[in-house]
Amino acid sequence: MAASTPQRFGDLEPSAWPGERLGLPETGPRSVARIGRRTLAIAIDWGLALLLANAFADGAAVSMLTLAIFAVAQVVFIPTIGGSIGHRLLGMRVVPLVGGWIGLWRPVVRTLLLVLVIPVIVWDSDQRGFHDKIAGTVLVRA
Template identity: 75%
Template sequence: MPHSPQPQRFGDLEPSEWPGERLGLPAEGPRSVGRIGRRTLAILLDWGIAGVIAALVAGGDPHPFLPLGIFALMQIVFIPTIGGSLGHRVFGLRVVPISGGWVGIWRPLVRTLLLVLVIPVLVWDSDQRGFHDKIAGTVLIRW
């Protein structure tokens, strides 16, 4: 009787040699997974821009959630139109769907909703994809 393979269990995967290996992405250079340094700088720039816009709109004393709303709006508008937020683009990053093609509208909406919750961003896999990217089916790559 032939031996049937056991179903794969969580944790059975061999570790990746580099982030993005399982996704078919190169170890470094263009189309490689965007690393933590660039990602951190990009989000700090996006938060800074959102804070400045909020202060200008509110006359210097914005409601505490106004910068968050502006940040979310920037993500939702810029990911499908220019491939990433302003911070992403400045630091050579782009949000792309794993399946290829255009990122569409729903992916940025889902990704941004999870991004503003913060905790999903702090949980990532060996491909350095945050939970928000995994759920949205996206990956942040160098461009």
């Protein structure tokens, strides 16, 4: 076997840029969305969910309703418009690694993991969170 062929997890060479191993460009359309855009997009989505929740509930119910609205919006908007409202406002799309339509199961799995928070703050050298790795998706610039 050639010495340059990775055989174990630790044998992989570092990526020159996020998305290189996925065949994505370094910059521009279809490049991996960076952490600043991602953070702002989730803040926009959470803020919108919070506004809606406050319009329909008060007290302790607001927290659970905010989480529910946030989750439903992710599951509905990812397969229909290619991402959440925050993603789209900031010029990003959630796409499956295999290409084609993202389907219904990917947004559901991705969102269930997203609301757990921990998978979101753990990511790889391609800047894909655990929620994206499990769902087989990547957040790219549109």
